[in-house]
Each structure stands twice: as structure tokens, then as C-alpha cells.
Amino acid sequence: MTIYLDNANTTKPDPRVIKAMMEYFEEKYGTPGGEFGHLFDEDAREAIEITRERIAREINASPEEIIFVSDEIEADNMAIKGVAWAGGKGKVLTSRIERKAILKTVERLREWGFETHEVGVDRKGFIDLAELEENLGGAILFATHLGNFEIGTIQDVRAISEMVHDKGALLYVDANHAFGKVKIDVKRLGVDVMSITSHLIHGPKGIAALYIRKGVKIKPLLDGDLRERGLRPGMINVPAIVGFGKAVELIDYEDSKRMAGLRDELINMLLTIPDTKLNGPTGDRRLPNNVNVSFSYVEGESILLHCDMRGLVFSTGSACYSQDLLPSHVIRGIGGSFEDAHGSVRLGLSKWTTEEEITQAYEILKDVVIKLREISIYGGKK
CATH class of the missing domain: 3.40.640.10 (Type I PLP-dependent aspartate aminotransferase-like (Major domain))
Structure with a gap:
């Protein structure tokens, strides 16, 4: 799936x-x-x-x-x-x-x-x-x-x-x-x-x-x-x-309310992963379908590729994923470090996103991030 x-x-x-x-x-x-x-x-x-x-x-x-x-x-x-x-x-x-x-x-x-x-x-x-x-x-x-x-x-x-x-x-x-x-x-x-x-x-x-x-x-x-x-x-x-x-x-703003609930659920789960930070605001000042976090000690592109092989599709602000080979100017623009930009991922929900998909996305991301940190130069950071 x-x-x-x-x-x-x-x-x-x-x-x-x-x-x-x-x-x-x-x-x-x-x-x-x-x-x-x-x-x-x-x-x-x-x-x-x-x-x-x-x-x-x-x-x-x-x-x-x-x-x-x-x-x-x-x-x-x-x-x-x-x-x-x-x-x-x-x-x-x-x-x-x-x-x-x-x-x-x-x-x-x-x-x-x-x-x-x-x-x-x-x-x-x-x-x-x-x-x-x-x-x-x-x-x-x-x-x-x-x-x-x-x-x-x-x-x-x-x-x-x-x-x-x-x-x-x-x-x-x-x-x-x-x-x-x-x-x-x-x-x-x-x-x-x-x-x-x-x-x-x-x-x-x-x-x-x-x-x-x-x-x-x-x-x-x-x-x-x-x-x-x-x-x-x-x-x-x-x-x-x-x-x-x-x-x-077909626009239905009840879909937005449901997405916002799933958004917050996914954010809260991802932030339980050590050395993870949220990019952007919380609550009503954030788009209801937007999740963007940075994982320390790993590259966003590596996360994306490993998750893609496991059936989870999203995007990253990593420089390697960008055609101009520059890290996310948005993460840098809000004062984030190069590491924050390189390790950032953006997950976008839709009206069809389910609770089960959110849970599975978290589990896949957690497993991938931990495994990538274990083989990184940072000495097995999890």
C-alpha cells in the first residue's frame, strides 16, 4: 500500500x-x-x-x-x-x-x-x-x-x-x-x-x-x-x-477540520522522536494539511528515499533533492540552520488521508530515522 x-x-x-x-x-x-x-x-x-x-x-x-x-x-x-x-x-x-x-x-x-x-x-x-x-x-x-x-x-x-x-x-x-x-x-x-x-x-x-x-x-x-x-x-x-x-x-471545510486533527496527531507523534523539531506555527495559524519537521543527524533526501521504498511518499527541503542544490530557503529564512534545512521533511495531508495512514507514516518515519542515525557519522544518535 x-x-x-x-x-x-x-x-x-x-x-x-x-x-x-x-x-x-x-x-x-x-x-x-x-x-x-x-x-x-x-x-x-x-x-x-x-x-x-x-x-x-x-x-x-x-x-x-x-x-x-x-x-x-x-x-x-x-x-x-x-x-x-x-x-x-x-x-x-x-x-x-x-x-x-x-x-x-x-x-x-x-x-x-x-x-x-x-x-x-x-x-x-x-x-x-x-x-x-x-x-x-x-x-x-x-x-x-x-x-x-x-x-x-x-x-x-x-x-x-x-x-x-x-x-x-x-x-x-x-x-x-x-x-x-x-x-x-x-x-x-x-x-x-x-x-x-x-x-x-x-x-x-x-x-x-x-x-x-x-x-x-x-x-x-x-x-x-x-x-x-x-x-x-x-x-x-x-x-x-x-x-x-x-x-x-466539491470544497468542504469539514474536510479541513478533519485534516487539522490528523495534522496535530501526526505532529505530536513525530515530536516524540528524539532531536526532532517542528517548523512553523501550531493550531489555527497553520494550514490544516501541513506538517513540516526537521530530524537532526540525518539527510532529508535519505529519509525520503528509504520511506519511498516502503511506500511512504512526501517531499524534503534537502539540498540534494533540489534542482539548484540549495537547502530549503524557507527553513533558512526562519532562522533554521543548514542542518535543519537538510533534515527537513514536508508531509501534506488530503481530504482522503486516514487515521491508519497517519499512524503508519509515523511508524515508517521513526524506523527509518533511527536506522539512518545508527549508521551516520554522529555515533549512533537515535
């Missing part, structure tokens, strides 16, 4: 999502183009608008404020570059524990003449609001997250929004890992632009959405036709959008 706990990387599509998509592969395979179209095109257009309305209701937005893109990386690029280009030269801020797509997009803006700054965080991953306020002078945008992709920290976006807007800047929020797990109201949070994705809520891969508050100026990355308000020209992935909409329809 395989225990899949890498749901912060991607989730298994719900069978009901796949069923909804199949009709738009096999029968209604048109794609909307201009203002008017034939029957196939109009079927596709109607399906897209149903999903747009469904997403808008879920986050308390208007349908015309929702734009479809291919994934969260395109969303990051469109939001950050688009707002920056529309706002002219100025300072663009982010935090040091964002996803690489956000950090690299801001880095690109720096190459193009924008002033940039990465705001620090505390040991739990919460943004340093004092440092943020100090650097907002002359800023046009602050790009951050609602729920951290690696350690699960849920930011106080409302407080951040008030501070950012008070200085005349705009706020972009990556809500990809929080969407479908915590309730989101864009008006209450006060966000200007926000990204959400399908594949983390048991929907298809290759489709995401941007919320762009009415009145926010943003320039497109690509030139072409007028689809998606002219902000995202090109072919529209109708089946994926339909699947996204079905996944949104």
Missing part, C-alpha cells in the same frame, strides 16, 4: 472532476473565440463562465474579476510584472520565504531597474510587520502569501493589507496552498490581486486563476487576442477549467 502525503505538491484528481471534464474532451470540444460563435463554441463559453462564477462566489468576488491562466507560476508572473509595469518605476517588496516563482519574478524586476527588498520573518514564518512598514516608502507592490507552501504559516493578510494600502501600494497574495482549506473573502482580506490553483484541491493540473480587483491596473505579459479581458490571450483549456470548477464545487 502506498501512503501519499505529498499533497502540498499536488493532489489526486477527484473522480467526479475527471467525469465532469470528459464531456468537454469527447462531445463539447469547442473553444470560445470572438464575441459570437457556433454551438460548440457557445457550450465552451458557458462552461467557462459557470466556473468563473463559482470561483468568484467562493472568494466573495465578482466573476469579471477572475482571469484564467495556466498555473500558479504564470499567475505570479502576470500579477507581479503586470502590476509593476502598470505602476511605473518603484519599489517591489516580497518576503524571503515565498515560492521560488515569486522570488525569481521580483529578482527579474530588479534586473529591469526596479528597486526590490525581501522582508524578513520570525521563527514561525510570520512576516516582520515593522520591517515591512519601514520599507513601504515608494513601494508600488508587496507580493506575499496567505498560507506558506512549505511550513504552513497563515499570514495576517488583513493587517498586511491595511499597512500596504496606507502607504499607497498594492498587495498581491499567493493563496494557492490556502484555497479550499481555509475560507477566503477577498474583500475582508483587502487583497488587490490573488492567485489560486486547481491541482491542490483535487482538480486538474495546468489551470489556475487570478483575482484582479476591479480598478487595479495590470499590463499583460503576452499580446494577442482579447480573451480573458485581453490579459491572457491564446487558447483556453476548457476541460481543465471545467474540472477546476467541479473541484471548487
